[in-house]
Amino acid sequence: xxxxxxxxxxxxxxxxxxxxxxxxxxxxxxxxxxxxxxxxxxxxxxxxxxxxxxxxxxxxxxxxxxxxxxxxxxxxxxxxxxxxxxxxxxxxxxxxxxxxxxxxxxxxxxxxxxxxxxxxxxxxxxxxxxxxxxxxxxxxxxxxxxxxxxxxxxxxxxxxxxxxxxxxxxxxxxxxxxxxxxxxxxxxxxxxxxxxxxxxxxxxxxxxxxxxxxxxxxxxxxxxxxxxxxxxxxxxxxxxxxxxxxxxxxxxxxxxxxxxxxxxxxxxxxxxxxxxxxxxxxxxxxxxxxxxxxxxxxxxxxxxxxxxxxxxxxxxxxxxxx
Amino acid sequence: xxxxxxxxxxxxxxxxxxxxxxxxxxxxxxxxxxxxxxxxxxxxxxxxxxxxxxxxxxxxxxxxxxxxxxxxxxxxxxxxxxxxxxxxxxxxxxxxxxxxxxxxxxxxxxxxxxxxxxxxxxxxxxxxxxxxxxxxxxxxxxxxxxxxxxxxxxxxxxxxxxxxxxxxxxxxxxxxxxx
Numbered sequence: 001x002x003x004x005x006x007x008x009x010x011x012x013x014x015x016x017x018x019x020x021x022x023x024x025x026x027x028x029x030x031x032x033x034x035x036x037x038x039x040x041x042x043x044x045x046x047x048x049x050x051x052x053x054x055x056x057x058x059x060x061x062x063x064x065x066x067x068x069x070x071x072x073x074x075x076x077x078x079x080x081x082x083x084x085x086x087x088x089x090x091x092x093x094x095x096x097x098x099x100x101x102x103x104x105x106x107x108x109x110x111x112x113x114x115x116x117x118x119x120x121x122x123x124x125x126x127x128x129x130x131x132x133x134x135x136x137x138x139x140x141x142x143x144x145x146x147x148x149x150x151x152x153x154x155x156x157x158x159x160x161x162x163x164x165x166x167x168x169x170x171x172x173x174x175x176x177x178x179x180x181x182x183x184x185x186x187x188x189x190x191x192x193x194x195x196x197x198x199x200x201x202x203x204x205x206x207x208x209x210x211x212x213x214x215x216x217x218x219x220x221x222x223x224x225x226x227x228x229x230x231x232x233x234x235x236x237x238x239x240x241x242x243x244x245x246x247x248x249x250x251x252x253x254x255x256x257x258x259x260x261x262x263x264x265x266x267x268x269x270x271x272x273x274x275x276x277x278x279x280x281x282x283x284x285x286x287x288x289x290x291x292x293x294x295x296x297x298x299x300x301x302x303x304x305x306x307x308x309x310x311x312x313x314x315x316x317x318x319x320x321x322x
Numbered sequence: 323x324x325x326x327x328x329x330x331x332x333x334x335x336x337x338x339x340x341x342x343x344x345x346x347x348x349x350x351x352x353x354x355x356x357x358x359x360x361x362x363x364x365x366x367x368x369x370x371x372x373x374x375x376x377x378x379x380x381x382x383x384x385x386x387x388x389x390x391x392x393x394x395x396x397x398x399x400x401x402x403x404x405x406x407x408x409x410x411x412x413x414x415x416x417x418x419x420x421x422x423x424x425x426x427x428x429x430x431x432x433x434x435x436x437x438x439x440x441x442x443x444x445x446x447x448x449x450x451x452x453x454x455x456x457x458x459x460x461x462x463x464x465x466x467x468x469x470x471x472x473x474x475x476x477x478x479x480x481x482x483x484x485x486x487x488x489x490x491x492x493x494x495x496x497x498x499x500x501x
Binding site for chain 1: 389393397400421423
């Protein structure tokens with residue numbers, strides 16, 4: 001959750017600058033869509049307090065704007081993409097040591113707000129879905145027009161949705177694909193085909209079996225196959241397995257907190273608590289009460305059919321390792 | 323990430339043509355996402371031995387890679403739809419990488435696909451006992467296509483599942499030889 005917030009904050013900062021440029025160039029309406037390719041080649045004006053006020057106005061009245069990125073990257077597209085992937089991996093892994101560039105942040109920004117918006121809004125997306133189709137047609141025309149001019153350097157403006165605070169610029173090659181994915185996700189949500197949230201476990205029977213197993217000091221399972229071996233390699237493997245098991249044990253309390261509908265800060269605290277428990281090799285009795293409560297609720301069991309054999313086998317491997 | 327725990331196990335059948343059996347069911351977590359254990363294993367390959375990965379990081383990466391698979395597969399499927407074809411094959415995925423601007427990925431993907439087809443051709447030849455067809459390149463391609471998603475259904479779910487099966491192999495290969 002914290003990683004998502006960090007991304008949003010950084011994206012907003014960069015997007016605010018872009019919004020300032022958008023405000024200086026013009027208002028909303030179908031005309032900016034066709035004016036976009038022409039404006040892309042113009043030089044952006046430097047930001048000023050007057051434009052900052054216009055940016056505030058832009059925030060109040062959201063609309064579809066066609067304007068170039070204030071600082072288009074001078075390097076070629078492949079290098080920018082490479083940086084995007086690299087920075088994305090680093091930040092996803094929790095390593096925020098390096099400060100990503102504006103273009104990188106803008107490129108990374110696109111999927112995360114969509115995810116948050118899609119998960120948070122249910123009916124709102126179905127209302128937004130019809131408006132996306134004519135917008136998509138206009139975007140397709142714009143993409144074709146833009147393709148005739150040049151296919152590198154510039155960034156295309158994504159249409160705004162209810163969750164975005166400011167316009168988001170993306171690679172023009174990915175523009176149509178992003179819109180397609182938005183429509184697919186909105187369709188899946190409107191048909192109620194998307195299971196929201198995460199369960200602490202996938203299969204009830206496996207969960208009950210794991211709860212019945214004997215646990216030694218530190219909450220780890222006893223009588224694993226790796227403990228029988230005396231080699232150094234096995235010891236290293238055992239260490240990794242031990243690291244994985246406490247993490248799984250630490251998660252159920254936070255999930256129960258999520259079920260209880262606590263506020264964001266409380267959920268964050270519970271997540272932090274979970275991490276601390278993970279670091280301290282959690283006590284044997286700590287995760288028991290929430291799991292028992294969940295057992296009392298009696299969630300519907302998931303059917304295991306032939307199509308899930310792959311996942312089932314992976315579960316077997318996980319159980320053996322734990 | 324885990325704010326809501328609403329379990330919608332009863333899906334509403336969609337109105338209109340193309341209502342396959344799978345579309346009537348809810349897309350469960352294990353269908354929509356890659357297995358979290360495999361994701362964690364792949365993430366661990368690039369880290370030092372004593373590094374630890376939080377479950378939140380694994381879940382975030384699970385969402386990212388699964389969305390990326392759907393993103394690329396949607397582009398490949400769109401191209402197949404325009405060309406009146408029902409089966410998405412490896413070449414379509416490679417073209418999709420290029421069309422989406424991931425130019426640095428196209429060459430490694432083509433090399434991987436080439437080696438995969440060679441291996442598949444060897445397996446087919448050994449299983450058939452040397453009774454291969456006259457065109458050596460066609461049989462591995464058809465075998466590769468058969469290994470992919472089901473050709474009968476053109477729903478996005480099938481394509482996503484097929485792409486998900488292909489993706490872990492690519493990641494393992496990426497771990498073996500860094501680009």
